[in-house]
Amino acid sequence: MAVENSGRWRGLRTAAVLLAIWEIVGRLDLVAGGALPGISEILIRLWVDWGDYPRHIWATLYASTIGFVIGNALGIGAGVIFALSPTTLRLFRGVNIAAFALPPIAIAPILVLTLSGMAPRIALAALGVYFVTMTATVIGLSQADSRATDVIRAYGGTRWDILRRVQFRGALPSILAGLRVAAPNAVLGAILAEFGGGGRWGLGAYLLGSLGRGEPDRLWGIGLVATVIAGLSYAVFALLANRTIGATRAVTLNTAVPDATPLVTHPAKQIALTLVTIALPFLVWWTFIKVTGVPDLISKTPLGVVDYIFFGPTAESAQKRLLAALAETLPITFLGMAAGLGFAFLLAISSRLFPRAIEAFMPVALVTQTMPLVALTPLLVLILGRGTTLTLWVTISVTFFPAFVTLAQGLALVPRSAEDLPRAYGAGRWTEMRMVTIPASLPYLFAATRLTVPRALLGVMIAEWLATGKGLGNLLNQSRGFLDYGMIWTVAAVSVLLSVLFYQAVVIVERRVLRRLGMATAE
């Protein structure tokens, strides 16, 4: 107890030192000519501006709560269906991966085009929630204690009885852990849609109005409020989880689309199943457009996009612009993937070697996850310029966090006895790390890669949009000035397709490698 307490104090002390350094550096305008304000300056400004906040916070809470409820209803509903029917899970694999991988900044303009009022905000919040909750539900349900299921079966219970009496109960910790991770996603989705969508209220709208003033303390204040809301929403569900289930073990952030056991063995049926899996996301897209009833001129169906890019009157110029943008975006995306993953890996290793320093770094890491990047742009541009360095850092900041969490859990789960062996032979911490810990956590490295890779494209597109003016991110924005709806939809579709491809590529490599090493996929 005493040791633990002194450790906690040391962690607090490190955090306090970091905050003090931030304050001094900010107050003395040492970074980027004052683009990084001191903490007290941010708090004072927050106090002065407080009158503006309640309605904005309320609007953000309103949209994110509705989105959260809808996204979770869909996620849990779909999760139950998927857990009961592996074939359905298999069929929806494409839809699920697309929902996970789609870059919000490419989707936001599409939602604003096709929906009105609060709907784009709610939709983006719900999209941020669905995948996390769905996965948590499927995994929770399928990890039910088989002995308890057997008991129900032995007493003549039906499938529904098993679901109700065993699986739901067993899945609760997993689902609550999913909700915990989903809640901040809903807040961030709503803020992004508020920023672009033209409403008057919401933290995103406030941020947009404030940007033109060139006052970093205001922007940081808004970011801080967003962080607090996201953090509180996380805490509420963490608390709820603790209350309901008592002491539950930490549930890993789930990243895998649960694999269906192949029920169908006939090759023709397999192929048919695969084709439907691929077709389904496009069917969802087509249905969305038909349901919203927005005219063809501005909303493009999958066929509309194919027509635009291959057969339309401007097809040739469209292809040229798209290929030029891809040539700019793709190389840096691969670099960004490596950088994001490398950073997460270094951080995870360091958290084993220097746990205190990393603990103190965590609050800073959390802020980078909830601080809207557009508010940080001037600071980033002033420090890093508008080249590759900036793109890489933005990509790292967008990708590293979930990968780091997954890796750290993987490293923590390595059996002690395995670590004791090299230690007994007098190996140093680093040798032990190299020989045992890292190889043993390989499944988690893959799980982290699955998380990182589709988001790398998002990071690169954000940097292109805000700072470098190149590639897909810039093409998307310029297309608005040209009312080039075909291109807006094409960029959105291509970015989702690429993200899905990146994800799928990791899955394939992962299966091969782990099978050869005789390891199981980390969920």
Place this chain on the structure above:
Amino acid sequence: MTLRLNRRRFLGTAAASAAATSLPLRASAATPFTMQAAWINDAEFAGYFIGIDKGYYAGEGLDLTYLSGGPDVIPESTIIAGRADLALTTPDTTIKAIAEQGAPFKIIGAQYQKNPIGIVSLVSNPINEPKDLIGRTLAVPPVNVISVNAMLALNGIDPSQVNIVPYAYDPTPLIQGEIDASLDFTTNVPYTISQQGVEATSFLLYDFGFTIYNDTVVVTEETLATKRAELVSWLRASRKGWDENFKDPNLWPPKWADTWFAGTGRTIENEIFFNNAQQPLMESPAGYMAMTEEGIEANLRALSEVGINGTRDMFDTSLLEEI
């Protein structure tokens, strides 16, 4: 949470004024009419706010719903989707869409006779004319790259000679000297920069050959055919709003601190500056919102220089004549 509700709520609280008390009676007979603005609420749209607050639209039999804009909102899309009857747009975008995609738009009025968009730089590192941009870094919102390329071409400058980077709405990089100039509303940004203790200078793209309007009033051909009377009413009430606004540009912005401008994150002083600065850009011998033959000719000429081939029939001045 919609704007419609906000406006209603505002009207409800303003019950003390005679105009507001007479509104509920008229509202039952009024025709619903929706306009899509080009940006978030600021002095750029003062005339419309006055029209709503003083009941000019209601007096014309219109129950006006006002939709604010934002970075992801393409005003033209709102009228194509049928969510608004009328939108304020940038004419280069609109005319390009009509000419190249056959979009069914008509321009029936123009708020800014001179486009307020210009090149803003610091007095300590001034960019006084287009050729000063050669070899410099200019931040441009991606949506406006089309306008900048046009202005550069009109002045015999190859766009590749200027380092164009995205402008993310924040003047800090300009103040800090990371960029040499930015493209923005000259009615707005110089004030913001002065608040940071730095002096700014600017020139209009308009004054260097890119002679186009801005906030052009655009409708679909279908709306023009079916709601002509309402459109004329809207133009009449809007002109009345702008007439009232410019009687004293300092008068109205402070009144909106708790209504139209509440929570925008901007200051009332900024809006007053904006409102004064935009007056000369909006005045026309033919009245506010007007489109003269010379003005239309200047628009078409400037756009044709950059390969956007508009024609006179994309503008319909007959509604203005009916005001």
